[in-house]
Amino acid sequence: MPAPTRVQTWQALRPGCDVLVIGGGITGAGVALDAAVRGYSVALVDRGDFAGGTSSRSTKLVHGGLRYLPQWQFGLVREALLERERLRRLAPGLVRALGFVVPLYADTKWPLGIRIPAALRPFAPFALRAGLWGYDALSRTDVAHRTLRPDDAVARVPALRTEGMRTAFLFHDAQTDDVRLTHAVLAAARRSGAVTLNYAEVIGMETPGPARAAITDRLDGGTIEVTARHVVNAAGVWAERVASLAGPVPFRIERSKGTHLVLDAPALIRETALVIPETDDGRLAFAVPWRGRVILGTTDEPSTEDPDAVRATAGEARYLLDHLNRYLNVRVGKNAVLSAYTGLRPLVRRTDARSAALPRSHEVVEHPGALVSIIGGKLTTYRQMAEDTGDVLVRRDGRRTPSRTATLPLDDTDEAIAALIAADPALSHVLVPGLAVREADVVYACRAEQCVHVADFMIFRSHLALLDREHGVGCVAGVAHLMARELGWTADETTRQVDEYRRRVAAETAFLDEL
Numbered sequence: 001m002p003a004p005t006r007v008q009t010w011q012a013l014r015p016g017c018d019v020l021v022i023g024g025g026i027t028g029a030g031v032a033l034d035a036a037v038r039g040y041s042v043a044l045v046d047r048g049d050f051a052g053g054t055s056s057r058s059t060k061l062v063h064g065g066l067r068y069l070p071q072w073q074f075g076l077v078r079e080a081l082l083e084r085e086r087l088r089r090l091a092p093g094l095v096r097a098l099g100f101v102v103p104l105y106a107d108t109k110w111p112l113g114i115r116i117p118a119a120l121r122p123f124a125p126f127a128l129r130a131g132l133w134g135y136d137a138l139s140r141t142d143v144a145h146r147t148l149r150p151d152d153a154v155a156r157v158p159a160l161r162t163e164g165m166r167t168a169f170l171f172h173d174a175q176t177d178d179v180r181l182t183h184a185v186l187a188a189a190r191r192s193g194a195v196t197l198n199y200a201e202v203i204g205m206e207t208p209g210p211a212r213a214a215i216t217d218r219l220d221g222g223t224i225e226v227t228a229r230h231v232v233n234a235a236g237v238w239a240e241r242v243a244s245l246a247g248p249v250p251f252r253i254e255r256s257k258g259t260h261l262v263l264d265a266p267a268l269i270r271e272t273a274l275v276i277p278e279t280d281d282g283r284l285a286f287a288v289p290w291r292g293r294v295i296l297g298t299t300d301e302p303s304t305e306d307p308d309a310v311r312a313t314a315g316e317a318r319y320l321l322d323h324l325n326r327y328l329n330v331r332v333g334k335n336a337v338l339s340a341y342t343g344l345r346p347l348v349r350r351t352d353a354r355s356a357a358l359p360r361s362h363e364v365v366e367h368p369g370a371l372v373s374i375i376g377g378k379l380t381t382y383r384q385m386a387e388d389t390g391d392v393l394v395r396r397d398g399r400r401t402p403s404r405t406a407t408l409p410l411d412d413t414d415e416a417i418a419a420l421i422a423a424d425p426a427l428s429h430v431l432v433p434g435l436a437v438r439e440a441d442v443v444y445a446c447r448a449e450q451c452v453h454v455a456d457f458m459i460f461r462s463h464l465a466l467l468d469r470e471h472g473v474g475c476v477a478g479v480a481h482l483m484a485r486e487l488g489w490t491a492d493e494t495t496r497q498v499d500e501y502r503r504r505v506a507a508e509t510a511f512l513d514e515l
Contacts, residue, residue: 003448010217012195016227017043019393020213021234022202022242024048025055026178026379028234029185030386030405035232036192037408038390038401043226044186044194045215047201047238049456050449051182053307054236055379056460057343059260059297060290062087062095062380063173064139066275067284069131074138076361080380081139084174086406087383091176093412094184097143098175098288099272101157103168103327104128110278125167132171145171156272159265159328170272175288178379179460183449184410185382198450205245207231207369219452230393233373237307237346246371251363253375255344257305259316260297262339262466263287265332268294279323287324292434293338293467296320303344311507312340314514334515339466339508348376364388417444431475437462442479446486454480454497455504471505 004012019035021028024046032044046052064081065073087095104111104125111124132145146169153168154160186196203223204214211231216223235242243249268274269289276285288295299316317340325331348363362377362385374389387403394401420440421428427440445451445461457479459465464472472479476498484494 006197006219006450006452009195009197009450010200010222010224013043013045013197013200013215013226014224016210017041017195018228019043019230019232020045020211020226020228021232022046022213023234023236023238024050024182024186024196024198025053025234025236026051026182026185026382027055027236027374027377027385028232029182029189030382031232031234031374031389032194032196033185033189033192033408034383034386034390034403034405035393036189036194037404038394040230040393042189042194043228044189044196045200045202046198047218049198049451049453049460050186050196051179052198052456052460053238054343054345055182056179057258057260057341058178058379059286059288060175060178060295061098061173061286061288062176064135064380065378066131066135066171066173069134073361076381077135078138079384080378081135081141083381083384085139085141087176087380087410088174090408091181091184091410091412093414094181094410095174095176097172099156099170099172100275100286101148101153101160101168101170101272102128102132102275102277103153103160104166104277105164105327106166107164108278110282128169132169135171141172143172145169157269157274159268159330159332160274161327161329163329175290176379177463179463180412181379181410183461184412187448188408188410196450199452202242202245205231205371207246207367207371209370211370229370230396231371232389232393233371234389237344239346239373239375243367243371243373246367246369250367251348251365251373251375254347255303255305255307256347257301257303257310257342257344258298259312259320259340259342260295261312261317261320261337262341263294263296263332263336264338264469265294265336266292267330268328268332274327276323276327285320285323291436291463291467296324300345305344307344310342310344312342312511314511316340316342317511317515334512337512337515338469339471340511341466341508346375362388364392366392413444413448416448417441420444431462431478432464432468432470432472435464435467437464439478439482442482443486446483451483452487453500454483455501457483458501459504459508465505465508471509473502473505476501 018040021044036042148168150162199218274287365373
């Protein structure tokens with residue numbers, strides 16, 4: 001059965017629902033799926049594209065958070081590690097194990113963010129080994145950590161500096177495509193009956209039950225009122241703004257800016273990631289192989305920037321490159337930088353700690369009336385966040401329907417893409433040589449994932465804006481032509497879409513001129 005058109009989806013919102021989810025990132029997608037499989041009628045809306053915010057701007061890791069152990073956040077680490085292992089089982093096509101090399105040097109003062117007094121530094125390898133044993137124990141992983149000789153570490157990370165290296169360790173976490181994971185969860189929610197619509201913004205809300213939400217279509221300007229027994233605010237960095245529509249906001253979100261660089265540095269690392277064991281501000285960072293490139297990140301600083309206009313700066317790029325180069329025997333310069341992406345983490349502010357030290361745990365906040373907010377958290381724990389939110393909804397209803405997502409597999413799009421190519425072999429054409437993005441991916445995004453902007457396909461869904469040295473400019477006209485055919489655009493609209501994308505790319509890459 002073909003996917004419903006945007007007009008049909010918009011009309012499907014009119015009758016109302018049991019649960020209205022605001023926010024189409026990984027958290028909102030998880031809530032929609034959890035509620036749908038519990039038997040609720042569900043509608044999800046997002047003011048932008050699905051996964052267009054923080055959910056597309058992660059380090060692409062599904063991980064327990066090794067750096068949280070020194071902060072004594074054992075509960076968070078344990079929860080995240082259990083979810084990591086669960087996702088490896090439920091979504092093997094989307095989440096795979098990834099090795100990480102952690103080098104330890106004689107001059108390291110803050111290994112994994114732990115400040116070690118000079119007198120105790122000779123014992124640092126023992127402390128780090130103990131932490132990794134604990135990490136393995138909490139995860140119950142099938143791949144335990146081990147110690148590496150310097151030459152073993154270099155075999156995995158060829159550019160790694162060995163001068164002054166005392167020892168190195170190898171441990172495992174997991175890697176994903178954050179956008180593809182979000183769309184897989186949304187697809188599962190739709191299969192369970194949920195209605196999802198992007199570019200649909202809640203502009204007003206009355207929450208005494210049943211709630212009434214005014215929703216406007218940001219593409220054509222139409223507005224409807226949707227009734228719901230429950231409204232779940234899963235808007236991430238916009239959660240305070242959404243909650244304020246219903247009255248006073250009982251929580252505070254601090255936005256922490258995280259910038260990543262995408263490097264074309266094939267000699268740097270192979271199939272194993274590198275942990276940069278310390279930074280000047282007492283954190284750690286990662287250099288992660290991803291789709292033939294290297295992701296280097298991340299920064300972690302408080303931000304008051306507009307979430308819709310946050311960009312990487314040359315200073316942030318220099319900070320990341322400087323810390324990476326401290327651990328390499330070759331210099332990675334600005335010519336290796338293809339692009340950058342920047343997101344804002346929605347951290348729950350409960351103390352006066354700096355943003356890097358704020359917990360990444362989540363909270364479910366019950367408001368008067370029908371509204372519930374799910375705030376904080378991280379990509380890895382989205383499923384548990386959604387389950388906790390669903391538990392609040394069923395308790396409010398006096399029900400005992402349990403969550404079923406802990407055993408629900410998530411499908412990748414490979415089979416559906418293969419079917420499109422089988423029906424039309426021309427769709428197997430690769431858009432950019434060396435990058436596995438085909439014309440079929442464009443068609444699938446339009447038909448099955450409500451892709452309505454060229455920029456959304458290029459930046460979020462295909463990552464061509466990040467991975468291609470030309471940022472996809474050479475193929476954007478062809479992508480626009482395919483989308484025009486699928487979505488019925490006029491020639492003027494097709495041209496406008498291409499021009500809009502070029503303006504977005506110019507803004508996103510402006511920092512490169514200052515490096």
